[in-house]
Amino acid sequence: MKYKLGLIGYPIKQSMSPWIHKQFLKRAKLEGDYSIQEINPDESFAEEIVRLRNSRFDGFNVTVPYKKRIMQYLDQLDEDAQTIGAVNTVVCRNGKWMGYNTDWIGFITSLKHHYPSIFQNRRSKILLIGAGGAARGIYYGLLKEKFTRIDIANRTHSNAEAIAELAGANGRTSIMTLKDAENNLESYDLIIQTTNIGMKPNVYDMTISLSQLHGSSIVSDIVYQPINTEFLYQASQKGASIHYGHTMLLYQAQYAFELWTSKKVPVDDMEEQLRHKLEGE
The missing domain is CATH 3.40.50.10860 (Leucine Dehydrogenase, chain A, domain 1)
Known part of the structure; x- marks a missing residue:
């Protein structure tokens, strides 16, 4: 064949x-x-x-x-x-x-491959930045993996709320502004940038500042052109572990x-x- x-x-x-x-x-x-x-x-x-x-x-x-x-x-x-x-x-x-x-499976499989430790504690605190189609798929995948503490930061509140509805009545998702996310970054174990901000040719653009990022966090960016986005570069400078979009x-x-x-x-x-x-x- x-x-x-x-x-x-x-x-x-x-x-x-x-x-x-x-x-x-x-x-x-x-x-x-x-x-x-x-x-x-x-x-x-x-x-x-x-x-x-x-x-x-x-x-x-x-x-x-x-x-x-x-x-x-x-x-x-x-x-x-x-x-x-x-x-x-x-x-x-x-x-x-x-x-x-298969997008959500791709993200979860890649994360398991590179950072299996995050799956040892389903109460790890996770932040999704963005509320588009990619965020919805990743949120769905994280729910399938039984993570219970997934927050969403987005400019448009209603789009984030529509994603959080996937968790049903037992969901523990907080919806916040990008500024609120910036100010609370140190409380997250995993931060996932799900928008196309930072993609070529606008390689220096970022969704949020990482000034409050904790060095023990895992930071992921689904953008893969460039591979090492400004978001990931600044996260690595803070000592965070990096998860690449490709x-x-x-x-x-x-x-x-x-x-x-x-x-x-x-x-x-x-x-x-x-x-x-x-x-x-």
């Missing part, structure tokens, strides 16, 4: 997903290809979906701005993706399209590939390779 895989989104010409999945195909000793299927928002999305269906893909990834929009074109939806409200992986089998979300990208891809092929490819040595690729080395 020769697998036909791809990625839809816009803009995605600089995506690292083709490199990652071609490595996976090679390691799994499978034939196939992974192609970019860029869909300009000015084009008819419905027509592009018809084209994709006729192209007989075995599976494809979905990235911004289509993670929500794709859902109406799917035949089935995984329970996790339905709860999160976003799909980043589609499995095409027997003429049916099934939607999944590792989430790699592990979510690992699970997507497993959904398509039933093959779980080991990726440990690929973290450093991906880092070099992203840094242009």
